[in-house]
Amino acid sequence: MKMNKLTKLFKNNGLEDNNSIIVATKPDSIYAESFRKIPINLKYSKIDDEPRVIQITSSLAGEHKTTSAANIAAVYSELGHKVVLVDCDLRKPRVHRITGLVNTDGLTNYLVGNIDYKTLVKPTKYNFAVINAGDSVPFPHVILRSEKFKDLIAKLRQDYDYIILDCPPLLLVTDSLIIGEICDTSIFVINQRMTKKSATKEAIRLMRESNIPIAGILLSNTSKKIRKYGKYHTYKYTYSNK
């Protein structure tokens, strides 16, 4: 097998995650438009006390949590707010891959006391700040239960308008339930073509038992049937110059 055949075999080059923030890269797309509804819906979910610390979680891995979290952060920053996206998935971190950063000097390094707050928060080209996960640690749930993590979120509340927490899946690890105690609300992501009903039910039951407020459900990877509903294609082409 010669190299030219090989390059055809592997289309991606290992950096393919860089185009996942559709709100920034393709602002006119239907996909981006559907993310723009989320801040409005969240605002009206609690009118008196608008949620500012938002947890993004799902039942299983691969349901597009990180992509959704990054796009929501991009939508808030588009509206002129100060936003920070925190990678709370300390086991399989992905936020740095989406934002084109390197996973050093992250949350775990800060919580075990290796780095200070200034080096922790990193700017990105997408106008929102990012805290990446950092080096892997043996017991992530212990670190997430610490007072220092709570203090960090309190400090971020002072410095930023919105804090988006990208969390690990609920049915696989307990981390999301621990993080749920300190967030204002949570968005539950369901991959429409992958997740089973039973898994979703079980995950939502776990969240209700732990008294974690759920603002709503975000459907990812939707089937064509749902996408065509309401003829959004026509809507886009009628109202856009491009």
Add this chain to the structure above:
Amino acid sequence: MVDIHTHILPFVDDGSDSFNDSCRMIEEELAMGVENIILTPHVLRVGMPRLTKQEYLDFFISFKTEIQKNYKVNLYLGQEIAYHPQIIKYLQDDQLLTINNTPYLLLELPFFEPIKDYDELFYSCAVLNYKIIIAHIERYHYLTYSDVLSFKKYPILYQINSNSLTGESGRKLKKLSFRMIKDGLVDLVGSDVHACRTNDLALAYQTVALNFSDDEAKRLFIHNPRKLFDIK
């Protein structure tokens, strides 16, 4: 010819323990027609001395001036960087040396067990604008051939050792290196010479020229290193 992987720089790793040994190795290289040598001492390897980047540079400059008094040879500095869990942090802090100040770094994977996340390693290096050359790719017994093929989806290069090509390291490695060259996976060949090992780069060149083609041998031993590492 260019030898891109040598342990000739004395006193910094297990390559050479005396200046005389290093001189003998350089004489051997010159006798084979190698006039450009890249010195790649081990770093981050367990049991090797931990020196700073500046110390390596100082050692290199004094060694080079000493050698060039007696021999007509061009020396360049690089490092053979062993995989370390903190390697990305070291690269980010600019603590490691690339080959002749180009973006290319010679990376040695662990010999006994695979690392956890290759994807993350290759991604991080690409973000930091480093280009990886995996040293002696044929020698990691845990890597299957499909692993070697699949890594090529990342922008990385492969180097194989000359003693694998000549059959010095056994028939299995010879067969494997031939298969890799046949599939167009190999980009560079180096001798990986230590004072205790024989240098058979010239024999490896002849082996490639004989079994494949002259052009292929020239590409692997002369043109690729000159192009990649900015050697005139």
